[in-house]
Amino acid sequence: MAFTQYLGLPFAQHALLAAALVAVACGLIGPFVITRSMAFAVHGTSELAFTGAAAGLLLANNAVAGALVGAVVVGGLIGAMGVRERERDSSIGVILAAGMGLGVLLLSFYHGFATEATNILFGDIFGVSSGQLLLLGVIAVGVTVAMTVLYRPLLFASVDPEVAVARGVPVRLLGIVFLFILAFTVTEAAQVVGTLLVLSLAITPAAAAHRLADSPLVVAALAVVFALVSADGGLLASFESTSVKPSVFVVAISFAIYVVARLVGPWLKASRRGVVSDGAETATKEAAA
Amino acid sequence: MADAARELSANGASPGTPAGTSAAAPVGRPVGTPAGTPAGTPAIHIEHAAVAYGERRIWDGLDLTVPAGEFLAVLGPNGAGKTTLLKVVLGLERPSAGTVEVEGHAPRRGSQRIGYIPQQRAFDRDLPVRGRDLVRFGLDGHRPGVLLARRESRRRVDEVIGAVGATAFAGAPVGRLSGGEQERLRIAQALLGDPAILLCDEPLLSLDVAHQRIITALIDQRRRQAGTTVVFVTHDINPVLPYVDRVLYLVGGRFAVGSPAEILTRERLSSLYGAEVDVVRAGGRVVVVSPDDDELSGAGDGHHPPAVCPPETWEG
Numbered sequence: 001m002a003f004t005q006y007l008g009l010p011f012a013q014h015a016l017l018a019a020a021l022v023a024v025a026c027g028l029i030g031p032f033v034i035t036r037s038m039a040f041a042v043h044g045t046s047e048l049a050f051t052g053a054a055a056g057l058l059l060a061n062n063a064v065a066g067a068l069v070g071a072v073v074v075g076g077l078i079g080a081m082g083v084r085e086r087e088r089d090s091s092i093g094v095i096l097a098a099g100m101g102l103g104v105l106l107l108s109f110y111h112g113f114a115t116e117a118t119n120i121l122f123g124d125i126f127g128v129s130s131g132q133l134l135l136l137g138v139i140a141v142g143v144t145v146a147m148t149v150l151y152r153p154l155l156f157a158s159v160d161p162e163v164a165v166a167r168g169v170p171v172r173l174l175g176i177v178f179l180f181i182l183a184f185t186v187t188e189a190a191q192v193v194g195t196l197l198v199l200s201l202a203i204t205p206a207a208a209a210h211r212l213a214d215s216p217l218v219v220a221a222l223a224v225v226f227a228l229v230s231a232d233g234g235l236l237a238s239f240e241s242t243s244v245k246p247s248v249f250v251v252a253i254s255f256a257i258y259v260v261a262r263l264v265g266p267w268l269k270a271s272r273r274g275v276v277s278d279g280a281e282t283a284t285k286e287a288a289a
Numbered sequence: 290m291a292d293a294a295r296e297l298s299a300n301g302a303s304p305g306t307p308a309g310t311s312a313a314a315p316v317g318r319p320v321g322t323p324a325g326t327p328a329g330t331p332a333i334h335i336e337h338a339a340v341a342y343g344e345r346r347i348w349d350g351l352d353l354t355v356p357a358g359e360f361l362a363v364l365g366p367n368g369a370g371k372t373t374l375l376k377v378v379l380g381l382e383r384p385s386a387g388t389v390e391v392e393g394h395a396p397r398r399g400s401q402r403i404g405y406i407p408q409q410r411a412f413d414r415d416l417p418v419r420g421r422d423l424v425r426f427g428l429d430g431h432r433p434g435v436l437l438a439r440r441e442s443r444r445r446v447d448e449v450i451g452a453v454g455a456t457a458f459a460g461a462p463v464g465r466l467s468g469g470e471q472e473r474l475r476i477a478q479a480l481l482g483d484p485a486i487l488l489c490d491e492p493l494l495s496l497d498v499a500h501q502r503i504i505t506a507l508i509d510q511r512r513r514q515a516g517t518t519v520v521f522v523t524h525d526i527n528p529v530l531p532y533v534d535r536v537l538y539l540v541g542g543r544f545a546v547g548s549p550a551e552i553l554t555r556e557r558l559s560s561l562y563g564a565e566v567d568v569v570r571a572g573g574r575v576v577v578v579s580p581d582d583d584e585l586s587g588a589g590d591g592h593h594p595p596a597v598c599p600p601e602t603w604e605g
Contacts, residue, residue: 035413149434153432156426159416159426162405164430166381166403166407167399214417216422217435
C-alpha cells in the first residue's frame with residue numbers, strides 16, 4: 001500500500017496522534033531528566049512498566065493499565081527509598097532487578113498471544129485500541145499541564161537546590177512529584193517504542209538539544225521538536241516496511257539527530273558566543289524562530 | 290577598599306570583566322523600594338538558643354543580637370555550627386531551645402527579606418542554564434509557571450548583573466564560569482529580591498585574593514548603600530577585616546561575640562577553645578594557631594590550608 005493511502009486510515013492517524021502526544025510529554029521531561037541525572041531512573045521505571053504490563057496482561061488482559069500501575073508503584077518506591085542521587089541509583093538497581101525477574105515469571109504464566117509480550121518490550125503503537133489511545137491522550141495533556149505549572153520552580157530546585165529551599169521552594173516534594181510525572185510519561189513512551197527503548201524518546205532528543213543551546217527554554221523547545229520528529233517520523237518511515245518495527249525507526253531518527261547535534265553543537269555555540277555578546281538576545285530570537 | 294575592587298578588575302584580575310562596580314546606583318536596588326530593617330528592630334535576635342542533632346549538640350545558650358546594617362563575621366572550626374546558624378535564620382532549621390527572631394518575627398522559610406549566598410557548588414559544564422538564568426531565579430524562581438522573559442523582569446535582571454560587573458559573562462553557561470564569576474552572579478541573585486539581610490556562607494572559598502577583595506567589596510558596598518545587614522560565614526577573617534563590625538566565634542558549642550580586636554586575642558580564644566591558642570598579627574593580618582590545627586590558618590578554621598597567609602607569618 002502506498003504511503004499516502006496509509007495516512008487516510010484511522011488506525012494510522014490515531015497512531016500518529018498518539019506518538020505526537022507522547023513526544024511532547026517526553027520532550028518536556030527530557031531536559032529535567034538530564035539536569036537531575038535521572039537517566040537510570042527512566043530506564044528503571046520503564047523496565048518495571050514491563051513487569052506491570054505483564055501483570056496487567058495476565059490478570060486483566062490489559063497491558064497499558066498494568067504498565068501504568070507498575071510505573072506509578074515504582075515511582076513511589078524510588079521516592080520512598082531515596083531521593084538523593086547516590087541512594088537513588090542503588091535503590092533503582094535493586095528494584096529493577098527484582099521487578100524484571102517478577103515480570104519474566106508473570107509472562108511464563110501467560111498463555112495468550114506471544115506478540116503481546118514482545119509488544120511490551122519493543123512497542124506497537126498500531127496495536128493500541130481507541131480506548132487506550134484516549135487514556136494516553138489524557139495522560140499526555142496531564143503531563144504537559146503539570147510541567148508547564150511546575151517548570152520554573154522545578155528548574156530552580158534542579159539547578160540550585162540550596163537557594164531554592166531557602167526561597168521556600170518545596171524541593172523534596174517537587175522531586176517526588178517529578179518521579180510520578182516521569183512514571184506516567186515513561187509508560188506512555190513505552191507504548192510507542194517499547195519499555196526497552198524508552199530512553200530514545202525520553203533522553204536522546206533532550207541530550208541533542210543540550211548540545212545546541214544554552215538557554216533552558218530553547219533546550220526545552222528543541223527537545224520537544226526533536227522528540228516529535230523522531231516519533232512521528234519513525235511511524236511514517238515504518239509504513240514503508242512490513243517486517244521492521246516502528247520503534248527501530250524512532251530510535252534511528254532520534255539517534256541521528258543526536259549525532260548531528262554533537263557534531264554541529266560545539267561549532268554552533270562557539271560562533272554564537274563569538275558574534276553576539278548578549279546571550280539573552282540570542283535566546284529570545286531563537287525561541288521566537 | 291571599594292576602590293580596590295574597581296582597581297583590581299580594571300587591572301584585568303578577571304579577563305573580560307568590565308571595570309568595577311557602578312558606585313552611582315545602589316547595588317541591585319530598585320529605586321523607591323524600602324530595603325532596610327525598620328528602625329529600632331534588630332535584624333536578628335537570638336536568645337539562649339540551642340541546636341542539636343539527636344545526641345550531638347551543635348551550640349547551646351547562644352545569645353546574639355545583630356543590629357540592622359551590621360557586618361557580622363562568623364568564624365570557627367568545621368562542625369562548629371556556622372552554616373547551621375544561617376539555616377536557623379532562614380527558617381530551615383528549628384532551634385531545640387531558646388528563641389530566634391528575624392526583624393522581630395519568627396524565622397519564615399522563603400522570606401523575601403533575606404538574601405542567601407550558599408557555599409559554592411560545581412555546576413555541570415554542559416548544564417543549559419546561563420548565568421542570567423541563575424540570577425533570574427532570585428526574582429521569581431519560586432513561582433509556578435514557565436520562565437518568560439518579560440521586559441520589566443529582564444530590565445531588573447540586567448540592572449543587577451550590571452551592578453555586580455557580570456554583564457560580559459552572564460550569557461555564558463554557569464558551568465563554564467570561574468568561581469569568582471559564579472560568586473558575582475550569586476550576589477546578583479541574592480540582591481534581586483532586595484533583601485534587608487544578606488546571609489553569606491563561605492563565599493570566598495576557593496577564590497584567589499584578588500577575587501576575594503572584589504566579592505567582599507561588593508557585599509560591603511550593598512550594605513552601605515541600602516543598610517543591608519550582612520552575616521558572613523568565613524574561615525579566614527582577613528579578607529573581610531576592613532569591613533567587619535563584630536565577630537561571632539563558635540567553637541565546640543561555646544561562643545564569643547565582640548569586635549575583632551576584642552575577640553581575636555590569645556586570652557579570649559584560649560579560654561574559648563579551652564586550650565592554648567596563639568594569635569599572630571603580622572602585616573595587618575591576623576593568624577590564629579588553634580589546638581586542632583596541624584598548620585596555621587587565617588583566624589578561624591583549622592581544616593583549610595592557609596591559602597592567603599603570607600609565608601613570613603609562618604615563623605611567628
